[in-house]
Amino acid sequence: MTKNQEIKKILVTGGAGFIGSHLIETILKKTSSRIVCIDNFDDAYDPRLKQRNIEPFLKNLRFILYKNDIRDLTKMKQIFKKEKPDAIVHLAAKADTRKAVLSPFEYISVNIEGTLNLLECSREFGIKKFVFASSSSVYGNKNSAPFSEEDQTDFPLSPYGASKKAAEILIYTYHHNFNLPAICLRVFNAYGERMRPNLVLPLWLKKMLNGEPIEMSGDGTRRRDFTYVGDTVNAIMLALKKPFDFEIINIGNSRPLTLNQLLHVLEKAAGITATVYKRPSHHASVEQTHASTKKAKHLLGWKPLMPIEKGVKRFVSWARNGGLEDIHKR
Numbered sequence: 001m002t003k004n005q006e007i008k009k010i011l012v013t014g015g016a017g018f019i020g021s022h023l024i025e026t027i028l029k030k031t032s033s034r035i036v037c038i039d040n041f042d043d044a045y046d047p048r049l050k051q052r053n054i055e056p057f058l059k060n061l062r063f064i065l066y067k068n069d070i071r072d073l074t075k076m077k078q079i080f081k082k083e084k085p086d087a088i089v090h091l092a093a094k095a096d097t098r099k100a101v102l103s104p105f106e107y108i109s110v111n112i113e114g115t116l117n118l119l120e121c122s123r124e125f126g127i128k129k130f131v132f133a134s135s136s137s138v139y140g141n142k143n144s145a146p147f148s149e150e151d152q153t154d155f156p157l158s159p160y161g162a163s164k165k166a167a168e169i170l171i172y173t174y175h176h177n178f179n180l181p182a183i184c185l186r187v188f189n190a191y192g193e194r195m196r197p198n199l200v201l202p203l204w205l206k207k208m209l210n211g212e213p214i215e216m217s218g219d220g221t222r223r224r225d226f227t228y229v230g231d232t233v234n235a236i237m238l239a240l241k242k243p244f245d246f247e248i249i250n251i252g253n254s255r256p257l258t259l260n261q262l263l264h265v266l267e268k269a270a271g272i273t274a275t276v277y278k279r280p281s282h283h284a285s286v287e288q289t290h291a292s293t294k295k296a297k298h299l300l301g302w303k304p305l306m307p308i309e310k311g312v313k314r315f316v317s318w319a320r321n322g323g324l325e326d327i328h329k330r
């Protein structure tokens with residue numbers, strides 16, 4: 001964001017979460033924009049971790065927090081009326097592919113109806129830019145790679161992926177009917193400090209640090225396009241800065257690793273050899289994710305900068321400094 005083009009006020013939903021807290025940190029550090037954060041501190045994982053994520057921002061006069069559910073349209077409208085944001089980064093979501101299979105109603109309610117509420121507020125209050133965190137899950141199981149934005153997305157494996165696809169389509173209709181400038185970033189496997197504790201890196205590292213065996217899904221040959229959260233945040237910053245009508249853009253490292261390779265990187269970074277036991281892969285877990293970043297390079301001028309070895313080292317050092325400690329022990 002150059003000084004002249006800077007957005008005055010950015011509303012970030014899900015700002016107390018993993019990607020949201022990194023985004024807010026970057027915006028507060030690198031711009032003079034104000035932040036309105038809406039988060040309901042849901043119990044998808046320990047809400048005290050989210051409280052800890054946003055703790056450093058609470059004293060900043062350019063930051064305001066609303067503990068609210070995006071599904072409460074009346075309250076959302078009150079916040080928009082009071083705060084008059086210029087742009088939205090919509091990150092709030094239920095985000096667990098596997099849990100979504102057994103709790104689809106909640107996923108549809110938060111991820112689709114919640115998004116619809118934000119779109120309605122955007123229309124009513126004249127929002128100038130809507131940035132949405134979509135997901136690589138929309139691609140489902142694909143044999144060919146890398147995944148391009150033009151590829152078929154009619155067969156996601158989980159209601160989570162289905163909800164993200166539905167949200168993208170809804171956003172398009174608001175662009176078409178109300179000229180809402182919108183950009184859907186299909187985020188691929190973000191990792192890094194403060195990441196959700198129920199994802200593979202924190203689950204493994206915590207066990208390894210405690211000398212316990214780790215679980216490997218299947219034979220460890222599934223590939224994931226692990227992308228450092230700082231790179232994901234850079235893409236969101238560029239999406240805020242550049243003018244757009246409507247776009248869908250992949251944000252991924254484009255260098256997928258098998259789970260076995262990831263474990264090797266983690267073992268090296270931590271200096272610990274893990275004891276591994278295997279469990280069957282989940283039925284809603286895709287074989288691979290692999291982003292084509294051509295469009296991101298072309299339209300955003302974005303490319304991933306963090307090598308996985310270095311990103312995982314940062315994650316390990318954060319964990320060793322207490323990042324993975326249970327919050328009640330602190």
Ligand SMILES: NC(=O)c1ccc[n+]([C@@H]2O[C@H](COP(=O)([O-])OP(=O)(O)OC[C@H]3O[C@@H](n4cnc5c(N)ncnc54)[C@H](O)[C@@H]3O)[C@@H](O)[C@H]2O)c1
Binds near residue numbers: 015020038
């Ligand atoms: N982390 C990834 O690898 C990844 C990959 C693809 C897409 N995404 C998307 O990026 C976004 C952020 O993901 P994250 O990894 O930071 O997850 P996260 O769970 O850490 O953050 C999501 C935040 O949304 C909040 N939230 C949930 N329901 C809400 C509601 N009804 N009202 C208000 N707030 C609510 C949660 O409390 C949480 O703080 C999500 O939309 C997710 O689907 C993430």
